[in-house]
Amino acid sequence: MNTKLHLMLLLLTLLSINLVAVLYAQEVEEVEVIKNGDFAQGFLYWDIYPKAHFSAGVFSFTGGFLCLEKIEISALRFFIHEPVKTLAMVSQEVMIPEADMGELSFIIIMNHWNKKKLKINVLFISGSNKTTDLSGWVSLDGLPETKLCNEYSLFYLKYDMTPFSGAKGRLVIQFLVEPEYYDFKFYLTRVSIRVKKPIYYPVRIHDPLGVALGSGTYKSGSKISVRVTSNMVTLQNRTRYVFQGWVGSITSNASIVDLTVDSPKELSVVWLKEYYVSFNPPYSHCSGWYKAGAAVNCSIYKILDYKNRTRDIFVGLFADNKSINSIIAYAPVNISAVYKRQYLVETRAIAEVSGLSFGLDPQLIEGGGWYDAGSTALVKAPRALWIDRGSILPLTFEEWRDSISFKQEVVQLKVDSPKVLVAVYKVQRILLPAILALAFLMLTAIVIFRGPEKVKNYVSGLSIRIKRRRTATMTVENVVRNIESFRRWLGNREQVHADKVLTMLKKHVEGPLKSLEDYFGDTYQFKELMKEVHAWAGVLESRRGSILGKKDIEELVLAAEIWVVSCRNLHYELDR
Incomplete structure (x- = not known):
């Protein structure tokens, strides 16, 4: 067996x-x-x-x-x-x-x-x-x-x-x-x-971009590598593909993969499609590559204020000259944020009496505000008005000053740049003889009813007040000149050391203002003015050793302009 x-x-x-x-x-x-x-x-x-x-x-x-x-x-x-x-x-x-x-x-x-x-x-x-x-x-x-x-x-x-x-x-x-x-x-x-x-097995690679290597027929048991020649492929139409990985017989996110050919292999290259979305200024920083179909986030400002009576108002977004409501990376696209330019027509009113000038309520003037560039503004000032300066003064419109010189109280102008319109008022000259006659009668009455001695004391006191007023007026004008000098010096610079600005502020603003304390120290307006100047001095003190940029300079120049107006309005406080 x-x-x-x-x-x-x-x-x-x-x-x-x-x-x-x-x-x-x-x-x-x-x-x-x-x-x-x-x-x-x-x-x-x-x-x-x-x-x-x-x-x-x-x-x-x-x-x-x-x-x-x-x-x-x-x-x-x-x-x-x-x-x-x-x-x-x-x-x-x-x-x-x-x-x-x-x-x-x-x-x-x-x-x-x-x-x-x-x-x-x-x-x-x-x-x-x-x-x-x-x-x-x-x-x-x-x-x-x-x-x-x-x-x-x-x-x-x-x-x-x-x-x-x-x-x-x-x-x-x-x-x-x-x-x-x-x-x-x-x-x-x-x-x-x-x-x-x-036995030979096929290795098939599906790659729409054609940059993958490794397709072919290989002997069973062969060790091969499949790879892409580049992890990023950029086309000429601002489109690119970013390598994500392999799927099919193998799954990997590596650009080079080793494998053993022990059976037929079928692989596909996965690419992420991206479009370049470009933004026009002032949003160039948002330009970049975005995933196809993804939302593009870019903060758009409704108002761009340039601090020089000029601003831009947001109108809308446009993609290749077509209006859009949102930004989606659906293709290579150029995004423009469209603005319209506006200029400020700033209106003021001042009165000039006996060589002195003081500010009036700006709300008396109609037509001030922001206007689209190229539009027409109609500005109106009252022809006559009365103010209380310890006594009732009749004022009449004299002219427009600053951006224009015009004698009519109603003015129409094209807004092609920032405008400042100052309505100037003066005491009505036609009443001046009557006012002098009235003053003579009042003085005569005082002599009759109070006697010569009291008249003498009244006239002496009036003389002292007039002298004090003139001294204060000269002091105010000196302060205004110093502040104007500081404003011009600062306005001519793109950037400046905070230490230097602080020194100039103390020399040309804070120091001269102290000379007004004897005349206006108890007034609310003077106290507010000094408070604001001290605040700016504190800011500059905290920024010693640093550089002030254009934006900081513009803000401080604007503050200096306001200080000048406030100083000139102190005459009103003196008369009171």
């Missing part, structure tokens, strides 16, 4: 059961080239030559004949009728595919006593009629054999076919028989040419 088992295992190996193919299932493909190599289909695909002195046929061995149960083998039987030296051959047209290894094998079964009488030779005749002898004539007597029962032996022969990889030709197996008796026979079966060629 052990002998039978051994023979069965040996036959399974020799009869080319695909045991080797299992070992190479992952990396090689085993292909059978010979057709009908077991002759189960008779002589199909085979040419047999010659037929003299022998006959050939298909014979089926049973398990009992080979002393093996459940085994049946088909074979081509050569039957030599006469003891004559005979050359026989079988051949088949074959196409050997390109492969790393190829092998021809077949089995001869015959009576082991006759093995010396049979020689075998194998030829391969290529398409160009080149004949290659694979081994020369070989006697079975020198080959290993496996003895079966009934005096039969099995001979397994194999030949290297690797040199013929990719060739087309005819395989010829020759048999030279020198029988010593009649009815000499032997059997040919399991003719096989098996080639083992590597």
Whole structure:
């Protein structure tokens, strides 16, 4: 029983059961080239030559004949009728595919006593009629054999076919028989040419930009790298793609990925599409790359105030000259924030009495305010008015000053720049004689009813007040000149050290203002003026060692202009 088992295992190996193919299932493909190599289909695909002195046929061995149960083998039987030296051959047209290894094998079964009488030779005749002898004539007597029962032996022969990889030709197996008796026979079966060629798998990469490398066909088990030549691809139309990763057979966000080709691979490159959104000034800082379809955030100011009686009012957003409500990066686009320019028409009113000037309520003037550039402003001032300066004074409109010089109280002008209109009023001259006459009558009445001594005291006191008023007036004008000097010095600079500004403020503003304390120290207006000057001095003190920019300078210049007006209005407090 052990002998039978051994023979069965040996036959399974020799009869080319695909045991080797299992070992190479992952990396090689085993292909059978010979057709009908077991002759189960008779002589199909085979040419047999010659037929003299022998006959050939298909014979089926049973398990009992080979002393093996459940085994049946088909074979081509050569039957030599006469003891004559005979050359026989079988051949088949074959196409050997390109492969790393190829092998021809077949089995001869015959009576082991006759093995010396049979020689075998194998030829391969290529398409160009080149004949290659694979081994020369070989006697079975020198080959290993496996003895079966009934005096039969099995001979397994194999030949290297690797040199013929990719060739087309005819395989010829020759048999030279020198029988010593009649009815000499032997059997040919399991003719096989098996080639083992590597399995190749495709690696397909889908990349709409065409910058990915690594597509191709690779031998199973190969180690390869797929990569993109650039993580960012910028097109000429302000569009770019940013590498995000790989999906498919592998998932990774690395630009270079190593993989083993053990099966077909399908990969896709994932790109993030971005558009360049550009902004016109003053929002150039918002320009940049934005994800396609994403909202673009950029803070838009409704009013741009330049602190010089000029401002811009936001009108709307435009994308490539088309009005939009929101900014979406739907394509490369140029965004403009459109503004309209406005100028301030600033109106003031002053009264000039006896060489002194003091401010009046600016609300007396109609038509001041902000106007669109190029529009027309209509400004009106009252023709006459009365003010209380300790006594009722009648005033009449004299002229417009500053940006224009005009004698009519109603003025119409084109607003093509900031405007300052100062309505100047003076005491009505037509009433001056009457006022003098009234004063003479009042003085006469005082003399009659109070006596000469009281008149003398009244006149003396009036003289002192007039002298004090003139001194105060001169002091105020001196302070105004100092503040104006400070304002002009500061207004001519783009930037300046805070220490220098503080020094000039104390010299030309804070110091001169202290000279007015004797005259106006108890007035509310003077106290507020000093409070504001001290506040600015505190700010400058805290910023010692730093540089004031244009914006800070503009704010301080505007404050100085207000201080000048406040100083001139102190005359009103003096008269009270």
